[in-house]
Amino acid sequence: MSALQTHDDNPAQWQQNDVAGTMHVRSGKPVLDTSHKAILYLENISVSFDGFKAINDLNLYIDAGELRCIIGPNGAGKTTMMDIITGKTRPDTGQAWFGQQMNLLDMSEAEIAQAGIGRKFQKPTVFEQHSVFENLELAMAGDKGVWASLFATLNAVQRERIEEILGVIGLQAHSQQWAGALSHGQKQWLEIGMLLMQEPKLLLVDEPVAGMTHQEMDRTAELLISLAGQHSVVVVEHDMDFVRSIANKVTVLHQGSVLAEGTMDQVQNDERVKAVYLGE
Ligand SMILES: Nc1ncnc2c1ncn2[C@@H]1O[C@H](COP(=O)(O)OP(=O)(O)O)[C@@H](O)[C@H]1O
Numbered sequence: 001m002s003a004l005q006t007h008d009d010n011p012a013q014w015q016q017n018d019v020a021g022t023m024h025v026r027s028g029k030p031v032l033d034t035s036h037k038a039i040l041y042l043e044n045i046s047v048s049f050d051g052f053k054a055i056n057d058l059n060l061y062i063d064a065g066e067l068r069c070i071i072g073p074n075g076a077g078k079t080t081m082m083d084i085i086t087g088k089t090r091p092d093t094g095q096a097w098f099g100q101q102m103n104l105l106d107m108s109e110a111e112i113a114q115a116g117i118g119r120k121f122q123k124p125t126v127f128e129q130h131s132v133f134e135n136l137e138l139a140m141a142g143d144k145g146v147w148a149s150l151f152a153t154l155n156a157v158q159r160e161r162i163e164e165i166l167g168v169i170g171l172q173a174h175s176q177q178w179a180g181a182l183s184h185g186q187k188q189w190l191e192i193g194m195l196l197m198q199e200p201k202l203l204l205v206d207e208p209v210a211g212m213t214h215q216e217m218d219r220t221a222e223l224l225i226s227l228a229g230q231h232s233v234v235v236v237e238h239d240m241d242f243v244r245s246i247a248n249k250v251t252v253l254h255q256g257s258v259l260a261e262g263t264m265d266q267v268q269n270d271e272r273v274k275a276v277y278l279g280e
């Protein structure tokens with residue numbers, strides 16, 4: 001068994017699980033097969049906007065359970081790459097697979113999210129007028145709807161799940177606090193917690209520490225490191241000290257392709273990488 005739990009491939013079983021436990025509807029969902037170690041395959045991906053190649057023959061492989069940092073100068077194609085993974089932008093050419101069997105290019109944005117790819121945008125989007133606990137409750141409900149969720153009674157499993165995530169994101173003490181009153185960093189963690197409620201297999205996180213204090217950055221580093229293993233995490237970040245504090249393997253994007261890949265030391269000592277960053 002890989003580090004990631006995959007669903008039983010008997011659809012009838014999912015239905016049973018849904019009734020007994022989570023509120024997610026998983027019927028008809030394809031199995032995430034990471035038996036060949038990789039969870040994400042991007043191969044020969046290109047996309048042009050008005051003749052400008054934002055992504056140019058990009059190849060990227062992310063392993064199950066890996067924490068990968070993506071760096072690169074402005075305009076390198078980092079956000080566009082995430083848009084392609086989540087189905088927001090369709091490439092002109094290339095292949096994108098989630099595990100061995102799910103062709104991302106054949107799936108809608110909703111299907112991709114449902115299959116287990118969660119995305120954290122730069123700006124936190126929590127429900128400010130609800131408590132931290134309620135935010136996690138709403139996230140668990142997914143497309144069940146806000147009102148249905150707030151008036152439904154949580155069962156013990158669901159309550160436990162929310163408590164567990166409160167622990168992961170370090171907001172137990174703030175459980176009943178109005179989310180609008182959280183600090184910027186706490187809102188970012190809450191939003192990561194909301195993504196975790198959906199049990200993603202792959203988390204895409206765009207510039208998580210922008211605007212954070214040093215203390216919040218340290219806490220975010222711990223959080224992202226703690227998620228790896230059970231989840232694959234892809235972090236796009238500009239802050240090099242932060243990247244150094246969490247990075248295992250770093251990929252440098254430049255002009256829509258991979259310029260270098262390796263440890264932080266390897267890429268920082270790479271002459272091509274130095275040349276690109278000198279221009280910044
Ligand atoms: N929807 C779009 N239409 C036109 N140009 C775009 C669009 N999205 C991105 N680009 C261009 O593609 C390039 C890569 O952008 P982006 O992926 O946002 O880079 P990064 O996130 O690395 O800064 C940039 O030159 C940007 O202006």
Ligand SMILES: [Mg+2]
Pocket residue numbers: 078079080
């Ligand atoms: Mg960007």
